[in-house]
Amino acid sequence: SQTIHQWPATLVQPVGSPLSLECTVEGTSNPNLYWYRQAAGRGLQLLFYSVGIGQISSEVPQNLSASRPQDRQFILSSKKLLLSDSGFYLCAWRPGNTIYFGEGSWLTVV
């Protein structure tokens, strides 16, 4: 069966420090992958999506970047975190016409 995992689950980072969140999908090949962010009191915002290795599209200009070094791996990064980067980050993938989410990563920038 197909599963999606992301880590770390919780992260507390100081302002100006780097970030790396990792997401992997198992049991499928060449999935569409997505990074969403859910800020406190707000809805979900699509940050990046990828249709294949090395193919990244950004939906919102910001302090973050994404990479897809392998078919089933999707990484969200930042070189210098801002306070406004705090939130709940969700990786997702799409088989067919339905998007499924990972467990999420809570990021607090202090």
Add this chain to the structure above:
Amino acid sequence: GDSVTQMEGPVTLSEEAFLTINCTYTATGYPSLFWYVQYPGEGLQLLLKATKADDKGSNKGFEATYRKETTSFHLEKGSVQVSDSAVYFCALSRVNYGGSQGNLIFGKGTKLSVKP
């Protein structure tokens, strides 16, 4: 552009009460419609979906019918339980359009609290 509007929360109900969370959408063409649920501290789980007009999605006692004439996809449950306390998100997906490769457009979420 495409959008989803769902009722503002929070919604507080007593156990065994009837639940309705309204959701309406604006979209060109024929999107697929979804309800996701987020339990406290967890990620989003797909609750139910409908891919064409008049389809009814159902799961765990929840139901929603894709109404094209009213562009709505209201979530209902006949008898809620304390364990249903969560945030519910309505969403649409334009799978067959270009751009964001089948991205979901979400409503802002409705927080449901069920009291014993």
